[in-house]
Amino acid sequence: VIRPAVSAIISVLVFVSARAAGQDRYSYNYPDARVTREDLEEFITEVAIHEEESTFIRSLYADLTNELKEGHQEYRNAVQRAGEAEQRWRRDHPESRNALADTGEDFGRAAAYYNWQRTYDALEARFLDDVEAVLSGAARDLWKVRRIDLHRRNLFRDMRSGTSWNSGRRSNMDLIAVVHDLQLSPEVMASLSELLEHYRAQMHEMIHDWRERSIDHTERMMAAFVPANLRGTPEGDARAARWNEIWDEWFTMGDAICDVNDEFIARFQAALPEADRTRFEEEISRLWFPSVFIPCPIELAIELLRQAPVGDDSRAAAESIWSDYREQRDQLRKRIVTISGQFETSQRMSDLQRQYRDMQDEYSRTGIWSNYDMPDDHPANPLFMESRRLAERAARNLRALFTDSEFAQLPLSVQLALEWWKE
Amino acid sequence: MIRPRHIPTLALTLAVASSAVGQIRPPYQRITAEEVIIVVDSIASAPSAVDEALAAHARYVEAIEASTATLRALRRWNYDHHVDLMYFRDPEALTDAQSALFFATEEKWQWGARRLERAFFDDLRQVAPHQGAAIDAFARAQRRRNIVDLYGMFYYQPVYVPLLDVVAFARDKIPQELRSPEVERVLLEYELAIDPLLMSIDNCRILGQRRWSRAYDAVKESSEGSPVVFDDVRRQHFAPFIGAFEDVGRVRAFESRALAQLASLLPQPFSEEIRAAHNSHLFDWIEQEGMALRQRMEAAISGDDLPEDTRARLEALNGRFLAERHRAMVSLVPQLGDLLGMDYLEGWYEELIRVWQMEQPGYVEYRPHEILQFEDDTRKWRERVREFERELNDLIGAAEEEIDQ
Numbered sequence: 019v020i021r022p023a024v025s026a027i028i029s030v031l032v033f034v035s036a037r038a039a040g041q042d043r044y045s046y047n048y049p050d051a052r053v054t055r056e057d058l059e060e061f062i063t064e065v066a067i068h069e070e071e072s073t074f075i076r077s078l079y080a081d082l083t084n085e086l087k088e089g090h091q092e093y094r095n096a097v098q099r100a101g102e103a104e105q106r107w108r109r110d111h112p113e114s115r116n117a118l119a120d121t122g123e124d125f126g127r128a129a130a131y132y133n134w135q136r137t138y139d140a141l142e143a144r145f146l147d148d149v150e151a152v153l154s155g156a157a158r159d160l161w162k163v164r165r166i167d168l169h170r171r172n173l174f175r176d177m178r179s180g181t182s183w184n185s186g187r188r189s190n191m192d193l194i195a196v197v198h199d200l201q202l203s204p205e206v207m208a209s210l211s212e213l214l215e216h217y218r219a220q221m222h223e224m225i226h227d228w229r230e231r232s233i234d235h236t237e238r239m240m241a242a243f244v245p246a247n248l249r250g251t252p253e254g255d256a257r258a259a260r261w262n263e264i265w266d267e268w269f270t271m272g273d274a275i276c277d278v279n280d281e282f283i284a285r286f287q288a289a290l291p292e293a294d295r296t297r298f299e300e301e302i303s304r305l306w307f308p309s310v311f312i313p314c315p316i317e318l319a320i321e322l323l324r325q326a327p328v329g330d331d332s333r334a335a336a337e338s339i340w341s342d343y344r345e346q347r348d349q350l351r352k353r354i355v356t357i358s359g360q361f362e363t364s365q366r367m368s369d370l371q372r373q374y375r376d377m378q379d380e381y382s383r384t385g386i387w388s389n390y391d392m393p394d395d396h397p398a399n400p401l402f403m404e405s406r407r408l409a410e411r412a413a414r415n416l417r418a419l420f421t422d423s424e425f426a427q428l429p430l431s432v433q434l435a436l437e438w439w440k441e
Numbered sequence: 442m443i444r445p446r447h448i449p450t451l452a453l454t455l456a457v458a459s460s461a462v463g464q465i466r467p468p469y470q471r472i473t474a475e476e477v478i479i480v481v482d483s484i485a486s487a488p489s490a491v492d493e494a495l496a497a498h499a500r501y502v503e504a505i506e507a508s509t510a511t512l513r514a515l516r517r518w519n520y521d522h523h524v525d526l527m528y529f530r531d532p533e534a535l536t537d538a539q540s541a542l543f544f545a546t547e548e549k550w551q552w553g554a555r556r557l558e559r560a561f562f563d564d565l566r567q568v569a570p571h572q573g574a575a576i577d578a579f580a581r582a583q584r585r586r587n588i589v590d591l592y593g594m595f596y597y598q599p600v601y602v603p604l605l606d607v608v609a610f611a612r613d614k615i616p617q618e619l620r621s622p623e624v625e626r627v628l629l630e631y632e633l634a635i636d637p638l639l640m641s642i643d644n645c646r647i648l649g650q651r652r653w654s655r656a657y658d659a660v661k662e663s664s665e666g667s668p669v670v671f672d673d674v675r676r677q678h679f680a681p682f683i684g685a686f687e688d689v690g691r692v693r694a695f696e697s698r699a700l701a702q703l704a705s706l707l708p709q710p711f712s713e714e715i716r717a718a719h720n721s722h723l724f725d726w727i728e729q730e731g732m733a734l735r736q737r738m739e740a741a742i743s744g745d746d747l748p749e750d751t752r753a754r755l756e757a758l759n760g761r762f763l764a765e766r767h768r769a770m771v772s773l774v775p776q777l778g779d780l781l782g783m784d785y786l787e788g789w790y791e792e793l794i795r796v797w798q799m800e801q802p803g804y805v806e807y808r809p810h811e812i813l814q815f816e817d818d819t820r821k822w823r824e825r826v827r828e829f830e831r832e833l834n835d836l837i838g839a840a841e842e843e844i845d846q
Contacts, residue, residue, distance in 0.1 A: 437549070
């Protein structure tokens, strides 16, 4: 059913933004453990612990997954009850468009969510401690380091999931993972070991604090929400001031993590040899602007054409089109990365976030997204249009290699990849 | 950040694809290998036929999967690459091109999937050249599965209730010995009558997504003029949707007629079961707890070591439960019937367009009073079911304690 409800649109926007940031999901929204079964198996294989210990650890994990499912089901039941209560309320208050906006009544949804978050954290912490207690010696030491690494990875992922959870700063990639993925020589890795250790320890301290305060933060925020019936009252004004303070405090905390990450990016750049530094910088750009590097239709088309039954001439011509296109695309990507990096300064992002908050604030009062005159001047906009034109030109050239009857013989996947531009 | 021009695209995207980017939940179910084996076993005599049919099926699945992956990748690039609302990066000039790609590629994929399906059935005809009628029946069954089961994918419905596939229902409920030539004739007539309607609904559904997008733009543009112009545009652009509503209504009518005919042809208790089927079908989707409870009650009553007084109390409880269930059905099913009726749907549909036309503040969740009433009544019934369940649990708990002692 189409319900052009603003709340649904917001969900889409959050989802889109999260996807654009290259992240899939916010962990509390699902009953899955942040430490995955693969993480656990990787650790078990790596440390080669005894069969009995590994069996016991797997059983602990099975318990964790079951308990998370139960906890999530309880949360969902609570949300359903809240929905039913809201429906009844709406029947009794046909004049109101939104109970939360009008009166601040959320029918227990927020409390249920905080309860679920705390349950989740407690179960996860207990599991991590239990595994640590099972292990001994070197395996135990390795687990202590591993749980810190997993914690950092998972927290960075959560920080990116959703616009309201960070101030717009992009520096939330896990630098230890980046360095490991570069597959540096043992000598270079040895020269970085102290720096890596330093990063691990400093970042752990910061993200632990962030995590510890995240639930309290949302709880306080909810308490500072100003419904319509409190607007203009002393209580409403006090809440509005508190609301802004909480947001500022939250973004400051998030930004501090990004500052540390920025600092370490510079330190790794300085410590790496020339060739490795370039690869490191490329990888950081990729993680910094993931949407720029999303595989384009031409990349897709050429991969499919390589497997499709096409003649040698067409194949050679397709490769030539791809090679020309790739060169121009790569140059364009570099320009986009440079220009976006220059534009998205901390100050600008902070100002934009403040405006966005004002808009949210107005929405909470009126239930309407106002047509704010938000900035539409991102300098990368024309470059993204250029990126599309470039791809369309290459796709048209690829399509022209085939007659209509030849095209009709191509697999459906190839047809889609060659004619996406054609309405 | 959010501008009015985003709203139709995002709302449509949400409604049509159930997810903004990256994922596809197409109104299309693949033919499974198990189905192929069952059908080929029944029609082909050569031992190699199953292998050949499975090879054709593997080609079909591979092509569907590859094209779905391509569509997903195209969508992701189309949206994620160009727009990043978090960073206020949103080239407005691209909006139309993005929307065109979104809907046009989906449509091409849908037509392509149908072509692949036809090619698969052609391959099957090669495997069993003298079994055209049976393969046609298989193709019709696949169409019913895609349209009847997934009727809820029509995003303009105010409430979701799937149609009933009477052929599949009869296969489950009617024992082989009662499947007389008359019964088979009723089922075949039903099958043949609804098949062209299903094809028409399918075409409308595939074309409808882009048409809806264009219609919205046209309605919006023309609504700045007089209401008469708006009505004209609406009729012009939405005519196929109204046609699909009517086709769905006709399929429902054939469904009811086939069920009535089957009931008149079958002895008790099957005829009663068939009569109850349609109402139960309407009722099932709101009554999952009720159905489960009914099964639990029956299982509890049939327990061997049950004390007699407990059995009597359980039977009394079950009697009260069934009576209330009957009363709830008598009240809820006609309400639901009204909600699914053509007049109501069209009225709802016009109202929806009116709400959309108002732009802001019209963008609020639109739930007419009748739907709220129905949902409220359904909720009350579900609460009653939970109360019955608690009573049942208490009775069983007490009986278990008694047995333990």
